[in-house]
Amino acid sequence: MADPRFFTKAGPFTLGELAKIGQAEVLLPNAASALVHDVASLTEAGPEDCAFFDNRKYLPQFQGSQAGFCVATADMAQHAPATMALLVSKNPYRSYALIAQAFYPIPATTGQIHPRAVIDATAIIGDNVQIGPGAVIGVRAQIGAGSIIEANVTIGDAVVIGANNRIMSNASLGYCELGERVVIYPGARIGQPGFGFAPDPVRPVKVPQLGRVIIGNDVEIGANTTIDRGALGDTVIGDGTMIDNLVQIGHNVKIGRCCVIVSQVGISGSTELADYVQLGGQAGVAGHLRLGKGAKVAAKSGLMRDVDPGQAVGGYPAMPIKQWHRQTARLSQIGKLKPDDAA
Amino acid sequence: MADPRFFTKAGPFTLGELAKIGQAEVLLPNAASALVHDVASLTEAGPEDCAFFDNRKYLPQFQGSQAGFCVATADMAQHAPATMALLVSKNPYRSYALIAQAFYPIPATTGQIHPRAVIDATAIIGDNVQIGPGAVIGVRAQIGAGSIIEANVTIGDAVVIGANNRIMSNASLGYCELGERVVIYPGARIGQPGFGFAPDPVRPVKVPQLGRVIIGNDVEIGANTTIDRGALGDTVIGDGTMIDNLVQIGHNVKIGRCCVIVSQVGISGSTELADYVQLGGQAGVAGHLRLGKGAKVAAKSGLMRDVDPGQAVGGYPAMPIKQWHRQTARLSQIGKLKPDDAA
C-alpha cells in the first residue's frame, strides 16, 4: 500500500462503483457490492485490494495472487484463483489507472499563496491558485484558475499558464503559453533561447531567438527536460503529449497530439512529429525531419531521415525496424567467430 | 513577427543602415533609403520585412517570398522575385544575425537589485548589476558591472563573475571564474565536485575535488548542462565556445576557443579539445583524449581515440567519417537480405 505519510487514500468503493470508474464489468454480478479498500500489485495485494493483470509474462503471479479483486481481460478468467473477483476490461491497465486515480486523486490546490512567493504587481492570478514559497511570477504573467506553482519555480514575464496546471518545484518557464491541465516536473526549463549562431573566427554571432514555446492541453514535461523557444516562429507541443525526464527539444520543433517521448531523447531544431509518434529512450533525431503519424523510433536510435506514417525504425543510423533486426542478428554471428575463423 | 508581449522591437532602419550593420551590400543602391520594419522568415515576411536565404534547399520559398528585403549571396540575385530588394553578403546567416540583433537587442540590465535577493555582506557587486528575487550571492563573491543574475540563481562563495554576464534562472555556480559576456542558461550547474573516488568493498572513498571551473569570454552554457570542477587543476572552457543543453563536462576537461558542443554530449574527465572543435548531439567522448584543432565528431558517436586536427570521425566506436559512411552503406545491405539469402 502507498505510504500514508505521502499519499492520502480515498474509498472504500464497492466493486460495482470501481467497474463504472474503470469502464470495466464485474464478471460475477453478485460480487458488485463487495468493498474494495486499496490498489496493489498482484504479489502484494490482499483480500481487500484490487490488482491488475495485463502481461501474460506475469501469469504465475496472477494464478498465485492473494488479491481479492483484479482487473483482467475476459479470456484470463479461467486462470483466476477461486478467491479473486474479476473486473473484466479490454484494456486492464487503463481501467486500473482510472481506479487508482479514484483511490489516490491528485491533491487539489489549497488556494493559498505563500507570503514568501514573489509576485509582480502586474501579474494576473486566477481563482484558487496555489503558489509556494520562493516562487517568482514575472511582469504581466498570467496563472489560470486552480493551478499550482510549487516552491522556487521561476515564471518569466508575460508567460501565460492555463487552468489547473501544476508547475513543480525549481522549474523555469519563459516566453511560453501553456494550455490546461499541463504538468511540468521539477527542474524543467521551458523557453530559453535555442542554439543558434553564425560561426565566426573571432566569436560566434548569436542569432536572436524570437519565437515562443506553445504547449497544448494535458501535456506532461519531465524533470530537468529542456524545451527551447523558436528562432522565428514557435516550438509547439500538442495536446496529450507525454515527455519524460532529461529530454532535449530544439527550437522550432513541432510535436503533434498524444506523442510519447521517453527519457533522454534529443530532437534537433525544426523537426516535426505528427500525432501519436513514439520515440524510445535516448533516441536522437536530426534537424528538419518529418515523422509521420504513428511513427515509432526504437530506443537509442540515431535518426537522420524522414519516417513515413506508421513506420517503425531503429538502429544507428536508423533504418526500417525489421531490416535492423536482421542486420543485428547477422552481425552478432560475426563477433562470435573465433580468430581462426576469420577470412 | 516576434510576439510583442515577449520581445521589444527597435527600428525601423533604412536598408542602407542594415547593410552596414550586417556587413553586407545593397544590391541596387537606390533601394538604400527604403525603410525596413522587422525580420521574418522567407515564408512569413511581408513587404516591410527582411528575410534571409542561406540554404539552396529553400530556393522555392525564396522565389515565392513576399519579403520586401532579403539577405542572400550574390549568385542568388537572379532567382529573387522582382519585388525583393537584396542585401548581398558572403555569409547571409551571419549578416542576418547582426541585423536581427539590431531589431531585437538583448535586454539591458535594469540595474535593480530585488529586495528578496539574498546577498552576503562581503560580496562585491559591480555597477549597474541586476539581481532577481530569490537569487543568493555567497561570501566574497564578485559580480561584474552590467551583469544580470536572474531569479532563484545560487552563486557560491568566492565565485568571480565578469562584466556583462547573464546568469539565467535557477542556475547554480560554485568554485568558478567567468569572463565577460558569458551567458549561463537556466538550471546549468557549474563547479560541483567531479565523479572521483577510489573503489572499496565497504564504500567508495571519495577523492577531494580541489580544482575550479574557468570560463572565458563570450561563452554560452546551455540549460541544465553540468560542468564539474577539476580534481587537481581546473576544468577550462575557452573564449567563444557554445555549449548546448544537457551537456556533461567532466573534471579537468580543457576546451579551446570557439568550439561547438551540441545537446546531450558527454565529455569524460581530462579530455582536451583544441580550438574550433565540433561535437554533434549525443556524442560521447572517453576520458584522457585529445581532439585537434577543427576536429569534428558526428552526432551520437562514441569516441575512444584521439582525433587529429581537421579530422572528422563518426560511429560507435568512432572511426574516420568516410570509413564509417562506407561501413554503414554496406551494412545496410546485410539487413536487406531476406532470410533465404543468408549464408
Place this chain on the structure above:
Amino acid sequence: MADPRFFTKAGPFTLGELAKIGQAEVLLPNAASALVHDVASLTEAGPEDCAFFDNRKYLPQFQGSQAGFCVATADMAQHAPATMALLVSKNPYRSYALIAQAFYPIPATTGQIHPRAVIDATAIIGDNVQIGPGAVIGVRAQIGAGSIIEANVTIGDAVVIGANNRIMSNASLGYCELGERVVIYPGARIGQPGFGFAPDPVRPVKVPQLGRVIIGNDVEIGANTTIDRGALGDTVIGDGTMIDNLVQIGHNVKIGRCCVIVSQVGISGSTELADYVQLGGQAGVAGHLRLGKGAKVAAKSGLMRDVDPGQAVGGYPAMPIKQWHRQTARLSQIGKLKPDDAA
C-alpha cells in the same frame, strides 16, 4: 595547489602521520618525520607536496617529478627520483584519496539556519543542521543531525533525510527517505512521478505513482540527475552507490550496494542491479532486466537482456564484451575497403 579562496587546507602532517591516514607504509623509515604541506599532481608537486602515481602511462611524469613525496606501489620504487620519499600502498589512488581528505576535509555544518529559509512549523530539524537562504522544508519533513541543506533547495512534505547529509543548491526532493552521509548534487530531482500512463486516443490516462524513493547510506547523486519514485512499491538505491550527473533512473528500479553509474546513463523502469554493478557513460538499460553482481556495461551500450553476475557486455544492442570487440574489429575492415573492393 588548491585555490585558497575556495578551499581551506589543514596540515602540515608528517609523512608518518600520512602513512597512517592513507593506510600505506613509509618506504624509508627515517623519512617519517618529514613535514608534508599539500597534495598535488606529479607534474605540479614541489618538494613539500605529496603526489600519487597509479597509472604506468604516467611513468615519465613520475620519473621527472619534483614531488618531495609520493604514494606508489612497491614495485615502482626503483623508478622514483632520488629526491622523492615514497609511501608504499597496494592501492595508491585510495591512499591518496584518504590523504587528500586529511588536507581538505569536507566543510562541516555551520549549524546556522538562514532567516530566509522557509521551514514548515511541523518539520523536525536535528541538531547542528545548516539551512541556506531560499531553502524550503515541507510539512512534517525531517532533517537529520549535522546535515546541510543549501540555498534554494526544495524538500517536500514528509521527506526523511538522515544524519550528516548534504543537499546541494537548487535540488528538489519529494516522496523519499535518505540514509546517512548522502550527498545530493545541485539540481538533482528525486521522487517525482514516474513515466506511467495508459495510452488512449483522446489523451493518455496517467497511472498514479504511489511509491517512494529509498536511498541508503553513503550514496552520491550527481548534478541534474533524475530519480523517479515507484509506481507501486519503491525505487531503491543501495549503500555506497555512486551516481554521476544527468542520469535517469526510472520508477521501481532497484540498485544494489556500491554500484557505479556514470554520467548520462538511463535505466528504465523496474530493472534491478545487484551489488557492484558498473554502467559506463551514456549506457541505456531497458526495463524489467536483471544485472548480476559485478556486471559491467560498456559506455554508450544499449542493453536489452539480463546480464549474468561478473559478465561484461557492450555494443548496441549489447552482447558479451569480447564478442563486441571482435565484431567491431572486423566491421572496421568493411569500411576500409574501397568502392572497387566491394562485392
